[in-house]
Amino acid sequence: MKEIKFTTRYDDPTLPFSDKDFKGKYEGRIGDKSDYIQMINGEKKHLALCPRCNNPVVILGIYKRINVAPHARHAKGVDIPKVVKFNEYKYKNCPYHKKNANYVKEYVPETEEPERQKLYQITKEHFDKAIYLLQKGTGIYITLSMAEELAENYVAERAYNYIDATVYNIPWYLLYSLMGGFPLYHMLIKKNTIIYRHLRKLKFDLRNSMVEGYVYVEENEGYLLTATNYRYIVDKNDHLNEKLDFSILRPDKKVSTGLYERVDKFSIGVDSYYFSNLINYKNWKPRQKVLDIAAKYMKPDQTVEVQDNSDWMD
Structure with a gap:
């Protein structure tokens, strides 16, 4: 290493x-x-x-x-x-x-869980930074309602107890652990990002949005964007390279049971140390609305409340 x-x-x-x-x-x-x-x-x-x-x-x-x-x-x-x-x-x-493996959604033994509460606490205290990094790294404009869904799911899935959960992949695990992904309809995507280029390749109708540098996805057939796999490889120079795999899914027209079929897949590289550096950054300006979401869902007893919030993130 x-x-x-x-x-x-x-x-x-x-x-x-x-x-x-x-x-x-x-x-x-x-x-x-x-x-x-x-x-x-x-x-x-x-x-x-x-x-x-x-x-x-x-x-x-x-x-x-x-x-x-x-x-x-x-x-x-x-x-x-x-x-x-x-x-x-x-x-x-x-x-x-x-050296080379997929991250798994397998839980650590119960004896390891108390230590993971520290990871849970870091996620709560720096949730705004995690959302910022996830938005920056993927090009997805994350609204407050999306941030709520990520926080609620993170607690419900106990993603901090996954074997391969670390402080380095907290932002990516927020998305990786999300069951079902996000609907692409009206999702805001930053121009010239990997996701943007794949949507263009699939000939999605992309319209300029009110957020500078972003487009939104116009009417579609119920497509979803989902994170499907998190993997790593340690190369011969001992560098750890991590990637998050994505799939674009559409409803399977051959069945009527809510099943989806994949129409595209791609990967986004992960900066393994960006988040750990960010949590130690002294001049960070807190995003209170996002931190309020973390305080709401990430409680000491890990109870979950559900409340609709469709405002855009400041």
């Missing part, structure tokens, strides 16, 4: 090996906490945490020259006292271990 962190906190910033002062910043963070430096198999090893699974990792190429670029590798079976114990379950589900 090309970055490390120092605590199990979901919002703990990572330290990339590309940082020119990596060694100085690493030593500044660990200070006199000698547990981060251990003798393993007769060699002194400098430790940190994996940014994805929170397991201990060994730093390579900083304190001893190696034949490849500096990086970190899981330290299987090693604990960092008072920080973290090695967790085999998390290790086996870590992208840096699997």
Whole structure:
């Protein structure tokens, strides 16, 4: 892996090996906490945490020259006292271990759920940033009513308890976990985005909207836009590449049971660290209407209330 962190906190910033002062910043963070430096198999090893699974990792190429670029590798079976114990379950589900997989909507064991409440809390506190990033990353103009649907579904589906849910993919999991997707009718789409180009290819009737730079989808046959799969691959350079797959669906005219058929599919690349950087951004101007939605649905007891709100997001 090309970055490390120092605590199990979901919002703990990572330290990339590309940082020119990596060694100085690493030593500044660990200070006199000698547990981060251990003798393993007769060699002194400098430790940190994996940014994805929170397991201990060994730093390579900083304190001893190696034949490849500096990086970190899981330290299987090693604990960092008072920080973290090695967790085999998390290790086996870590992208840096699997290398290539689809994210799954399988829930973590009950023993892991209490820790996920921290992830749930981050989603609530930074919901406006998640909606902003999702809108920016997809080109979908997310209205307040759409934001409500995403928040309500996130709680109902307990998406923060999915095995592969992380602080990095919170915005994308809001959409990925949504059952059924969004109707395309009158959806606002930013021009020259991937979704826009696919709608043009399908010859959708796109009209200029009152929102600058956006078009809206005119009458259609009940088409839906849905996120179908979230996947990743760790390349040979240890970079984690993530994508969200989308499908455009239309009602299947051959049946009358509400079934759909896919007419197009495409993928949108995900910046894995955009959201984690955004939650630490100091000059963010809160979007209170969106935060009010999070406060309404993301309650401590995770109860859900339903209320119509069709206003556009400020």
